[in-house]
Amino acid sequence: MVTIRLTNSKTRKKEDFIPLDPANVRMYVCGPTVYDRAHLGNARPVIVFDVLNRLLRHAAKENGWGKVTYVRNFTDVDDKINAEALRRQKAGAAGTLEDLIHERTEETIAWYHADTDALGALRPDHEPRATEWIGAMVAMIEDLIAKGHAYEANGHVLFRVRSYAGYGKLSGRSIDDMIAGARVEVAPFKEDPMDFVLWKPSSGEEPGWPSPWGKGRPGWHIECSAMAHELLGESFDIHGGGLDLQFPHHENEIAQSACAHPHGQFARYWLHNEMLQVEGKKMSKSLGNFFTVRDLLDQGVPGEVIRFVFLMTHYRSPMDWTAEKALNAHRTLTKWYRQIGLSTAVAPYQPVVDALADDLNTHEALTQCHALSNAGDFSALRGSLVLLGLFDGNIPAWAQVPGFSDAETGLVRDLLQKRDQAREQKNYQKADAIREGMKRAGVVVRDLKDGEPEFEKAKNFDVNVLDAVWGET
Numbered sequence: 142m143v144t145i146r147l148t149n150s151k152t153r154k155k156e157d158f159i160p161l162d163p164a165n166v167r168m169y170v171c172g173p174t175v176y177d178r179a180h181l182g183n184a185r186p187v188i189v190f191d192v193l194n195r196l197l198r199h200a201a202k203e204n205g206w207g208k209v210t211y212v213r214n215f216t217d218v219d220d221k222i223n224a225e226a227l228r229r230q231k232a233g234a235a236g237t238l239e240d241l242i243h244e245r246t247e248e249t250i251a252w253y254h255a256d257t258d259a260l261g262a263l264r265p266d267h268e269p270r271a272t273e274w275i276g277a278m279v280a281m282i283e284d285l286i287a288k289g290h291a292y293e294a295n296g297h298v299l300f301r302v303r304s305y306a307g308y309g310k311l312s313g314r315s316i317d318d319m320i321a322g323a324r325v326e327v328a329p330f331k332e333d334p335m336d337f338v339l340w341k342p343s344s345g346e347e348p349g350w351p352s353p354w355g356k357g358r359p360g361w362h363i364e365c366s367a368m369a370h371e372l373l374g375e376s377f378d379i380h381g382g383g384l385d386l387q388f389p390h391h392e393n394e395i396a397q398s399a400c401a402h403p404h405g406q407f408a409r410y411w412l413h414n415e416m417l418q419v420e421g422k423k424m425s426k427s428l429g430n431f432f433t434v435r436d437l438l439d440q441g442v443p444g445e446v447i448r449f450v451f452l453m454t455h456y457r458s459p460m461d462w463t464a465e466k467a468l469n470a471h472r473t474l475t476k477w478y479r480q481i482g483l484s485t486a487v488a489p490y491q492p493v494v495d496a497l498a499d500d501l502n503t504h505e506a507l508t509q510c511h512a513l514s515n516a517g518d519f520s521a522l523r524g525s526l527v528l529l530g531l532f533d534g535n536i537p538a539w540a541q542v543p544g545f546s547d548a549e550t551g552l553v554r555d556l557l558q559k560r561d562q563a564r565e566q567k568n569y570q571k572a573d574a575i576r577e578g579m580k581r582a583g584v585v586v587r588d589l590k591d592g593e594p595e596f597e598k599a600k601n602f603d604v605n606v607l608d609a610v611w612g613e614t
């Protein structure tokens with residue numbers, strides 16, 4: 142039995158996670174606007190909610206739940222996407238504006254998938270695109286108008302914020318505080334400055350869809366409410382996203398969904414990940430410290446290393462990306478991958494599961510992995526790395542020892558560990574026997590002052606001798 146505890150932003154408490162319907166555990170996470178390459182900060186919710194997704198799937202097996210349904214949307218309706226397509230068309234690109242928008246979003250989605258795959262994130266079960274659910278959004282907006290929560294004005298449809306008493310509960314602010322704090326757009330046709338757009342008109346060259354209010358396009362917030370409802374129902378378990386989305390995006394999602402489906406609960410648990418900095422500073426183009434996931438991959442920082450660095454910090458704390466952390470993560474993972482080469486797949490180590498179940502304490506989970514590595518329990522280490530999304534069954538090419546198979550590397554690594562232990566225990570006879578045995582098997586070892594020993598094959602390398610030496614010690 143795995144008892145998961147999560148900090149619920151809605152109640153500001155750490156609570157036991159109890160699925161609404163154990164046959165189908167449901168999670169919705171706000172996805173990217175598919176306009177450009179994912180920058181490093183965008184990778185944080187990807188990794189955080191992938192860890193949660195993997196933990197839920199593990200708990201489902203252990204607790205006898207049914208399936209887990211994970212939905213993450215693609216926002217492919219956006220003024221920046223439209224502007225970019227228009228710019229391309231004016232620069233002479235062939236095709237209609239719709240074609241160019243489609244090209245841009247398809248390309249960006251392919252980049253996003255390549256980046257998130259490299260980070261070891263499982264693809265969600267559903268990745269709805271806003272443009273495929275316009276009908277559901279129009280229906281929800283009509284429903285909100287009929288119930289008195291929205292109104293048409295000047296070709297727009299706006300949500301009447303003051304018609305929903307719970308507005309501001311998630312972020313813990315009053316409407317008047319929000320007006321004072323936010324840069325709200327004061328359009329003359331709004332009944333109240335806080336009212337937000339559900340539908341807006343599209344002029345001549347802008348893309349649009351037919352609606353009862355004329356040709357137009359949906360606002361951003363209605364997307365998530367409509368797609369979550371279509372794919373997960375009126376009430377589901379977890380809603381996640383970056384802390385930057387809590388207000389106004391998530392407040393608006395709650396208002397829309399609660400008013401359209403007053404008998405539902407929308408999401409029961411809200412999880413927000415904190416933001417990312419780089420070398421102690423906010424990432425920004427003007428500071429020159431702005432980079433994408435792809436930039437790092439292209440510089441030779443493996444996806445597993447990026448993921449490891451993210452897991453070092455708890456998701457509710459701000460995290461700092463540093464080159465030094467990446468270097469240390471690279472060293473640790475290289476060691477671990479070489480250690481698990483020989484091991485067989487077993488269940489993850491219970492303390493690693495317990496750490497994740499305690500509000501996704503990934504830092505503690507990694508500490509437990511270090512302990513497994515030091516204790517020589519490589520099978521449990523392997524099982525734990527699978528759960529953490531750091532190992533998919535194949536040692537990544539960058540962590541392999543040239544010329545050695547994973548099993549051979551595992552034998553050598555294990556022997557070196559035994560040799561070092563023997564030395565520590567001042568059992569020099571055993572240490573010498575291992576050294577002699579490796580020499581007989583044709584393994585040349587170079588001990589380094591700093592870091593893992595390096596090794597290579599001599600001409601007389603014989604894996605059977607190596608195996609026999611391993612068996613004797």
Ligand SMILES: [Zn+2]
Pocket residue numbers: 170171172365390394
């Ligand atoms: Zn959303």
